[in-house]
Amino acid sequence: MSSSADIPASLILSRRDLEFLLYEWLDVESLTQRKRFAEHSRETFDAVLELSEQIAVKHFAPHNKKADANEPRVGDDGKVVLIPEVEKALQVFTEAGLIAGQFDESLGGMQLPTTVSKASLAWFQAANTGTATYPFLTIGNANLLIEYGGEDLIDRYVRPMLEGRFHGTMCLSEPGAGSSLAYITTKATPRDDGTYSVTGTKMWISGGDHELGENIVHLVLAKLPDAPAGVKGISLFVVPKYLVNEDGSLGERNDVSLVGLNHKMGYRGTTNTLLAFGEKGGATGYLVGEPHKGLAYMFKMMNEARIGVGMGATALGYTGYLHSLAYARERTQGRPVGDKDPAAPQVPIVDHPDVRRMLLAQKAYAEGGLALGLYCSRLVDEQITGEPDAAERAGFLLDVLTPIAKAWPSQWCLEANNLAIQVHGGYGYTRDYNVEQFYRDNRLNPIHEGTNGIQGLDLLGRKVVAQNGRGLQLLVEAITTTLDASTGEYAEALRAAVNRLVEVTGTVWSQGDPDLALANSTAYLEATGHLVVAWLWLEQLNAVGDKTGAFYDGKRAAAQYFFRYELPKVGPQFDLVASLDRTLLDLDPSVL
């Protein structure tokens, strides 16, 4: 029963689908021929995936509901109280080496391909997104510091993070500056000893305070006294909760304090905080890299985080699908339309066409989202280990796909969760079942790490036009490669949609008016996202080929659903974008 606290792996994620995507489609095994991954093999990949599945089932899924019902609170001593299962789960996760899965062996990591690492992490996102977020933030933080932080910061902060002793955050937003980081007011003043005095307030900081581990490493965007206005004047600082001595031992408490916890609709297992830096005079911070380059560094982490948000949304969509599928198979209700015998027994609701629609839609969204996230991860691997030319192309394509990888699953896998509730009927609306929590948890994803509206501006305003349109060109080339290996109804529909994408993008930018070009960027993002996922469904079908069996027939059915029910939606959206409609631009807001 899907309402039970014991949630089997089969309701969390599909091992078979992960294997299909990794080995039958993305050919991750071939990566073991590259130097960075030479120590690995299909066996080591499988071992990591199996271990992830086991830990997710045993240590993450069981307290997902409890963490939701017992959200973090501030205790009498001012410390944040979480349910004890969170710390235990993170301990097991870290001891299994999963926090350092993708990191260099020199840092104690497993040096796994990103593709395998993200597949492994998806188990935790699907089992318990609230608890999984803590190590995810830490991984992103560590990744940034490894790239830009220098040896001292790596030794003092990254190593303890990868040992699970320290946790990480990213502190970008402020009460008056969320989407518009140019307007942050947090200040960093240089001190004589080379450190900085950081003062300001940071908002929406996930994992911003708790008693997990020994320390919290905040990555804080702030402005130096001589900073130019806008995003070009933002620098990045490490501001630890506790100072760290040269020998690695903890020093005194830094001037960082918890102002309050946010109380959210979902995602309750993760603390989300308002933090004050420097209330007692100034928090000690350490500059990361060069002055005024903080936003660029942060975007390194942010782009990873955006793909991570998409994967998280997908994971919730996936587990919701599996829950509602199990329910639809066991719940009997009604008869087929054609059966007029009132004495006939009731049938499982999976027999009703409209329930099938809701299940196929969820499958198409969840498996499509997983394909998208893993494809992007595979591009990361190519960027890191490919031949220079291929690596550069992979990086560019990844740039174009990032806003889609964030926004598409956070829109459609939220819709999947909506459908999972609907399949359950009234039961799905109760907290006795799990699907309502998935829906509440997933509702965060269209908001954080850049709202979906921002992703639309990023895609149409930056990514497809970068380097004279090379981003779009690479995307079209990649899709065309797939089309050249495909025939039939789906390929034809996709080819027409791609041609339309190119045409519409040209139309939009032919006017020399950025405001007009971007007025309908969300419709552009949604249409392009559906087109990209249709492409990845065709890719999956090509990997299926003529293989037989229920699993492959399931892929065929979901692809058929996507091409017949979903892809046609892009027509009116591209028409709208191409019409350069001025409804939004010309609106006088006083009439609202």
Next chain:
Amino acid sequence: MSSSADIPASLILSRRDLEFLLYEWLDVESLTQRKRFAEHSRETFDAVLELSEQIAVKHFAPHNKKADANEPRVGDDGKVVLIPEVEKALQVFTEAGLIAGQFDESLGGMQLPTTVSKASLAWFQAANTGTATYPFLTIGNANLLIEYGGEDLIDRYVRPMLEGRFHGTMCLSEPGAGSSLAYITTKATPRDDGTYSVTGTKMWISGGDHELGENIVHLVLAKLPDAPAGVKGISLFVVPKYLVNEDGSLGERNDVSLVGLNHKMGYRGTTNTLLAFGEKGGATGYLVGEPHKGLAYMFKMMNEARIGVGMGATALGYTGYLHSLAYARERTQGRPVGDKDPAAPQVPIVDHPDVRRMLLAQKAYAEGGLALGLYCSRLVDEQITGEPDAAERAGFLLDVLTPIAKAWPSQWCLEANNLAIQVHGGYGYTRDYNVEQFYRDNRLNPIHEGTNGIQGLDLLGRKVVAQNGRGLQLLVEAITTTLDASTGEYAEALRAAVNRLVEVTGTVWSQGDPDLALANSTAYLEATGHLVVAWLWLEQLNAVGDKTGAFYDGKRAAAQYFFRYELPKVGPQFDLVASLDRTLLDLDPSVL
């Protein structure tokens, strides 16, 4: 600030819009020329609307959040505990006469037109849907008993309900029979004294138990011993919580017991219960009307309830829109795309095109839903007081529109609430603001009173084909009348969509295969719903005419949004339906 507990009328509903719809569009004043409403005038209507607004602001809105945070619980004495504000609010509501607004003067009612009564009630649905549900259930219950119950049941149960002393419920679903009422197992055995012994379990009973008022009047579907199988064997019974003596005084406790309260995602202010009838031998029930006709009677109430659900969804969409509009006007963030000066001050987010999109969409959905609900209510008035021919046509058109009036707002005004959160960014995801509750509350509406999937089957499988397609014909005639009075881009688009609707309906039913015809009934429902709301937007525009001012310009802007951004979505949906796609029918569910 929209996070405050004091919520002004301007954040709940728009008095101006109600006046426009009632007086400038639906010409409700003309109803005062009819005998039933002869005592009324614009002044009495306005007085009711103003009183509703005041009571909603003063007694319903202030505890909406508190009721959500303190859901009903079972106390140590086994009694249901609600926050005290609920009883107080209902007392004021009843004392103002609002519970009996639409009822006959002979029953102590105000004999208001349904259109005015529903407009009045919308204030309460928007201010506090959880508390408003109690009197709404009572009104529906009373309405049914007045029509089918006979004098004794009216005197014993309806009068106390309309005095606010008794409350009402409807008990249809059972744990094994939700959407499929044919399979209910609750039994009613005749006793020698003319009463019935009722035994069985009823699920999802809103208002099923509480200590508000003196008594609860359950309307229970059950089967007599000789009942034929299926829906033709269902009878309807009054089963009170406390028996009522002939003199109206309360007798002993009936054999009805609370098994448990459901814990829901939203809509928490309303108790929702599992009830056991006859655990101690048999609950005493009184047959309503004739045996085996219970479902037909219940559907009288159900059809009203469906329009009520749509209005409730609309009301939540409306208040969410007003909250997010107020937020978008005060929250500053970022600069226009074209402004490259990093030192320029931030602008209110209502200036950003994508925020405008989210506001216009909400406005188009909420005002469109309100137009739809009030149009249906106007049809009820026509059905009750029109000339015989007009009354019959109104009844038929109402039948066709009912599944749309239920499903369309519950889909699109939920989406409006989704957008209201998005406009608020991270703030909207916190429980400090109101919009996340609207979203959780509204998620119930696509489920109860017949899931939206059921509405699709009802529309395409019954309503449009009834009496050789007379339902569809009447709808097309009504739309054509509007089109004949319209010109321009919108009329052209709507005319094309209506032609397509007729064509597609013909195609679907030309195959003589009901399973195939209904395989894509949800897409048909969604497309027809959008078409109907486009029609009502055109109707509103015709009522606007060439009037000037911000209010009318707002109507023009929302209509423009709906015709440019929304109506085009129906194209691919009608194409899908017309293709008689077999994806859902032919699916082998074992491949999922």
